[in-house]
Amino acid sequence: MPQQTVLFTPLLVASVAFFAWSLYRQLSLVGLGKPDAGGTDYVRSLRSMLVYAFGQKRILRHPFGFNHLLMFWACVFLVVVNIEFMLEGIFPSLSLAKLPDRIYFPICFISDILSALVILAVVNAVIRRMFFPAYAQARTFEAFVILSVICVHMLAYFGINASEISQGRELAAAYMPVSNVLAGLLVGMTAEELGLFHVVSWWTHAIALMVLMNLLIPYSKHLHVFTAIANCFMRREGKPNVLPLEAFVEGNVFGAGQVDLFSRKDLFDSFACTKCGNCQNACPAAFTGKAMNPRLLVNDIRVNLLVNGSRLKRGEAPILPLIGNGGEGSVSEEALWNCTTCGACMESCPVFIEQMPKIIQLRRHLVETEAQFPEELLNLFENMEGRSNPWGIAPSERAKWCSQLDVKPFDKNTTEYLFYVGCAGSFDSRNKHVSVAMAQLLDRAGISWGILGKDEKCCGDSVRRLGNEYVFDKMARENVEIFRERGVRKVITQCPHCFSTLKNDYRQYGLELEVIHHSELLRNLVQDGYLKLNGTAGEMGAVVFHDSCYLGRHNDVYDAPREALRAATGTAPKEIGRNRNNAFCCGAGGGRMWMEEHSGERINLTRVKEALEEKPDTICVACPYCLTMFEDGLKDVNADGVKVLDVAEVMAEAVLR
Amino acid sequence: MLIVACIKQVPDTTQVQIDPVTNTLIRDGIPFIVNPYDTHALEEALRLKDRFGCRVAAISMGPPNAEATLKKALALGVDHAILLSDRVFGGADTLATSNVLSAAIRKLHSDVDEVGLVLCGKQTIDGDTAQVGPGIASRLGYQQLTLVDRIVDLNFSGKIIRVSRKLEGRHEIVEAPLPAMLTVVRELNRPRYPKVPMRLAAAKATVEVWNNQVLKLDEQKIGLKGSPTWVSKIFSPDRAVGEILGDGFADPEGTAEMLIEKLLAKDMLPI
Ligand SMILES: Cc1cc2nc3c(=O)[nH]c(=O)nc-3n(C[C@H](O)[C@H](O)[C@H](O)COP(=O)(O)OP(=O)(O)OC[C@H]3O[C@@H](n4cnc5c(N)ncnc54)[C@H](O)[C@@H]3O)c2cc1C
Ligand code: SF4
Ligand code: SF4
Numbered sequence: 049m050p051q052q053t054v055l056f057t058p059l060l061v062a063s064v065a066f067f068a069w070s071l072y073r074q075l076s077l078v079g080l081g082k083p084d085a086g087g088t089d090y091v092r093s094l095r096s097m098l099v100y101a102f103g104q105k106r107i108l109r110h111p112f113g114f115n116h117l118l119m120f121w122a123c124v125f126l127v128v129v130n131i132e133f134m135l136e137g138i139f140p141s142l143s144l145a146k147l148p149d150r151i152y153f154p155i156c157f158i159s160d161i162l163s164a165l166v167i168l169a170v171v172n173a174v175i176r177r178m179f180f181p182a183y184a185q186a187r188t189f190e191a192f193v194i195l196s197v198i199c200v201h202m203l204a205y206f207g208i209n210a211s212e213i214s215q216g217r218e219l220a221a222a223y224m225p226v227s228n229v230l231a232g233l234l235v236g237m238t239a240e241e242l243g244l245f246h247v248v249s250w251w252t253h254a255i256a257l258m259v260l261m262n263l264l265i266p267y268s269k270h271l272h273v274f275t276a277i278a279n280c281f282m283r284r285e286g287k288p289n290v291l292p293l294e295a296f297v298e299g300n301v302f303g304a305g306q307v308d309l310f311s312r313k314d315l316f317d318s319f320a321c322t323k324c325g326n327c328q329n330a331c332p333a334a335f336t337g338k339a340m341n342p343r344l345l346v347n348d349i350r351v352n353l354l355v356n357g358s359r360l361k362r363g364e365a366p367i368l369p370l371i372g373n374g375g376e377g378s379v380s381e382e383a384l385w386n387c388t389t390c391g392a393c394m395e396s397c398p399v400f401i402e403q404m405p406k407i408i409q410l411r412r413h414l415v416e417t418e419a420q421f422p423e424e425l426l427n428l429f430e431n432m433e434g435r436s437n438p439w440g441i442a443p444s445e446r447a448k449w450c451s452q453l454d455v456k457p458f459d460k461n462t463t464e465y466l467f468y469v470g471c472a473g474s475f476d477s478r479n480k481h482v483s484v485a486m487a488q489l490l491d492r493a494g495i496s497w498g499i500l501g502k503d504e505k506c507c508g509d510s511v512r513r514l515g516n517e518y519v520f521d522k523m524a525r526e527n528v529e530i531f532r533e534r535g536v537r538k539v540i541t542q543c544p545h546c547f548s549t550l551k552n553d554y555r556q557y558g559l560e561l562e563v564i565h566h567s568e569l570l571r572n573l574v575q576d577g578y579l580k581l582n583g584t585a586g587e588m589g590a591v592v593f594h595d596s597c598y599l600g601r602h603n604d605v606y607d608a609p610r611e612a613l614r615a616a617t618g619t620a621p622k623e624i625g626r627n628r629n630n631a632f633c634c635g636a637g638g639g640r641m642w643m644e645e646h647s648g649e650r651i652n653l654t655r656v657k658e659a660l661e662e663k664p665d666t667i668c669v670a671c672p673y674c675l676t677m678f679e680d681g682l683k684d685v686n687a688d689g690v691k692v693l694d695v696a697e698v699m700a701e702a703v704l705r
Numbered sequence: 706m707l708i709v710a711c712i713k714q715v716p717d718t719t720q721v722q723i724d725p726v727t728n729t730l731i732r733d734g735i736p737f738i739v740n741p742y743d744t745h746a747l748e749e750a751l752r753l754k755d756r757f758g759c760r761v762a763a764i765s766m767g768p769p770n771a772e773a774t775l776k777k778a779l780a781l782g783v784d785h786a787i788l789l790s791d792r793v794f795g796g797a798d799t800l801a802t803s804n805v806l807s808a809a810i811r812k813l814h815s816d817v818d819e820v821g822l823v824l825c826g827k828q829t830i831d832g833d834t835a836q837v838g839p840g841i842a843s844r845l846g847y848q849q850l851t852l853v854d855r856i857v858d859l860n861f862s863g864k865i866i867r868v869s870r871k872l873e874g875r876h877e878i879v880e881a882p883l884p885a886m887l888t889v890v891r892e893l894n895r896p897r898y899p900k901v902p903m904r905l906a907a908a909k910a911t912v913e914v915w916n917n918q919v920l921k922l923d924e925q926k927i928g929l930k931g932s933p934t935w936v937s938k939i940f941s942p943d944r945a946v947g948e949i950l951g952d953g954f955a956d957p958e959g960t961a962e963m964l965i966e967k968l969l970a971k972d973m974l975p976i
Contacts, residue, residue, distance in 0.1 A: 297905065298905045298906060298909065302901050415898075416900065417900060417901065418900065419897060419898040419899065419900045426895070426896075426898060434717070434738060435717070442717075481954055518901045518904065
């Protein structure tokens with residue numbers, strides 16, 4: 049049809065040009081960010097892309113995941129078919145039909161079936177969005193438009209095929225079952241009507257394609273069809289649990305107070321978001337009704353970049369503040385302080401967007417550049433800097449927890465393990481019991497261990513997660529120096545925050561320690577026969593285990609505490625509904641331990657209630673913060689007789705009593 | 706207009722011990738902090754700077770290592786930081802201290818700018834006398850307004866200040882002409898936190914040191930020689946060491962019962 053070609057050719061050329069321009073205009077803004085220290089392990093990147101983008105591994109965790117997988121693969125195949133459609137539109141002689149039958153017929157068959165499946169998947173997706181939306185705000189106009197356009201595009205495709213079959217022009221008619229059925233509906237149309245029907249179908253198909261290309265892909269969440277794949281490719285090696293160090297020299301800028309101070313990957317992340325809402329459903333702050341929604345955070349960064357991008361390119365000041373009143377494109381301060389840095393958002397994101405590091409970058413700006421933060425934190429910061437513990441207790445009191453025990457100082461030449469007790473273990477009256485239990489267990493196992501006593505300092509976890517990198521940097525350097533001087537190589541911690549900080553954060557300072565969490569050590573000591581059990585911990589009744597974020601999600605230690613508990617009590621601990629990598633935070637991480645919870649339901653209470661659903665007699669934890677949060681939470685619910693114990697205490701019960 | 710904040714470096718008293726032989730504070734190895742009340746004096750000076758655009762000088766008398774205290778003040782945004790340090794200033798009591806501090810303020814007044822306000826802490830946490838502020842005021846002939854918890858009104862051009870004084874169980878609003886010396890309590894404000902760029906700048910800045918060659922004070926009026934008060938003895942009162950009677954974690958009920966019994970036996974429970 050030449051007149052079709054005459055019209056279509058310029059339209060398509062304009063479309064492709066506009067599409068390319070739209071993508072360039074937006075994605076080139078990513079270049080405004082700071083360069084990343086990217087890795088170059090392309091094999092790993094490729095594998096990640098295959099597994100998570102093409103294999104949709106994280107999407108398949110969800111009930112409608114298969115639907116998405118289907119739509120994804122159908123679309124990949126149909127892209128090929130659509131390229132043919134476009135080419136044929138311009139050069140009518142270029143047609144797949146020219147291919148040998150043994151290739152052409154199967155292509156037709158597969159396209160026919162897949163197109164039908166896409167329509168089914170779209171219907172499914174509409175039903176899901178209407179009746180089981182991932183989150184309340186997911187029923188957006190945008191989402192329904194995208195689905196409708198895809199649906200119209202596919203229906204038009206069948207319209208073309210059906211009319212061509214009816215006109216007797218389709219060679220592969222016998223291989224197109226769905227189109228054939230539809231062609232049956234056209235019986236009785238005159239040749240002219242069929243011609244018209246074909247033209248209408250053809251143009252509908254073409255226009256739907258152009259709408260997808262020019263409006264939906266570049267200007268809606270549908271952009272993720274490209275960016276999500278790229279993001280899976282660029283997935284960070286290892287866990288996103290540490291942020292880059294800052295160099296404290298004059299003239300440097302600290303944190304990200306302006307969108308171009310994020311890294312390029314951070315900015316690209318914001319274009320990769322699919323708005324699936326997994327992160328917000330997993331987020332303890334969002335879940336308990338507080339300001340802070342990781343999905344909106346990512347969206348705000350993108351909007352901010354789009355609004356300010358051209359000005360920033362010209363070197364002008366931004367017009368929309370990055371941290372502001374919380375309207376679209378600005379993140380509110382309140383939201384930033386509500387994050388517990390639990391990492392659940394990152395664990396749940398199908399496309400590996402890293403929300404938490406962005407939050408900490410924003411906090412760094414507030415603390416370091418603006419000196420603006422909730423008032424409770426002033427004491428914390430001063431105590432940490434001045435006395436190296438969150439309470440501001442005299443450092444000379446650090447070893448008091450073991451004044452009744454015979455604990456030896458760590459000695460470079462004779463001691464194997466440093467027991468890094470941590471602030472909670474040293475000063476918190478409830479947690480000192482855990483330290484004592486650990487000391488007794490270590491002695492019973494006959495391990496060579498010692499402490500730094502008065503010379504031990506806080507690891508700095510809270511200040512780092514709160515964005516006070518300057519103070520953290522000072523604390524970390526002091527600690528690294530002490531560890532080096534004392535010849536410390538192997539460290540036992542009873543706090544996942546110390547564990548993660550010593551293990552991951554201090555590596556940035558060139559200190560490689562063999563850090564072992566007490567739950568891992570206890571499990572090993574039992575397995576290797578160093579600790580003999582007397583079975584009395586079985587009397588604890590039903591034990592339920594709660595995963596600490598900094599042990600589990602941030603460091604992948606899930607089995608050790610469970611195995612230790614199974615050894616101690618004789619049965620595997622019960623699981624809370626959300627467990628392991630899906631576990632819900634206790635509410636204390638990210639410095640939240642030291643802050644008031646002003647809005648929404650209390651996070652610890654939410655988690656305590658989840659734990660109580662399993663009807664435990666003992667809630668077992670592996671973290672001093674969790675211990676405090678659960679004990680506090682239990683006071684507010686009617687749960688007579690339910691105890692909270694640390695793994696070490698359960699183990700002590702089984703070994704020592 | 707210049708506002709002067711007097712800040713003193715004090716040992717972190719949670720960690721202070723007294724030398725039983727010499728009866729002086731053991732200062733070795735103990736971390737120093739800015740006297741907590743003085744952080745509020747400094748903060749108020751900086752707030753007035755923000756409000757009126759005046760300049761702020763922080764002064765401190767102490768040994769050379771008190772420079773750290775003044776660097777903290779620089780990081781918070783003071784314009785001048787001056788350390789008053791000289792061997793002959795050492796061993797000063799409150800009178801000698803006031804002499805040095807007021808001489809420095811006089812010098813600032815003539816060299817830098819007209820002094821409108823001097824802000825001091827209510828007292829220090831080591832000496833605890835609460836005399837230095839008033840001592841400065843009387844030496845300079847300034848009005849003295851002690852225990853200030855709020856500046857109600859301040860008018861530099863009209864040379865008048867009105868403040869609220871926090872007394873036991875009541876507040877007193879007092880008005881006085883400028884220049885005035887205020888000693889402040891913690892309720893006055895919430896001190897700011899230093900911004901990192903300012904900290905970095907402060908770390909590189911040099912703190913001006915004024916010794917007695919600069920102040921040219923009569924040696925009979927400063928340091929040990931100028932101090933009519935002598936400490937004859939400082940000691941920690943003997944206190945019976947307590948003992949741990951029960952374990953509230955292992956046996957909360959039993960421990961609570963024991964506690965009640967003890968309190969009842971001592972007639973300490975109103976029944
Ligand atoms: C009887 C007696 C004998 C003493 N003998 C000695 C001694 O031999 N050796 C010795 O080292 N110390 C000695 N001291 C301590 C010393 O005199 C005091 O530390 C000093 O005079 C300040 O007094 P204060 O700490 O009580 O300050 P206060 O009067 O409680 O302080 C009020 C305010 O004055 C300002 N201020 C006080 N001191 C300074 C300062 N140095 N620089 C800047 N601002 C300041 C601050 O704003 C402070 O908040 C002695 C103290 C007493 C009472
Ligand atoms: S780290 Fe946790 S609290 Fe913070 S945004 Fe992510 S899910 Fe929410
Ligand atoms: S950030 Fe990730 S998890 Fe959150 S809505 Fe976007 S794609 Fe989904």
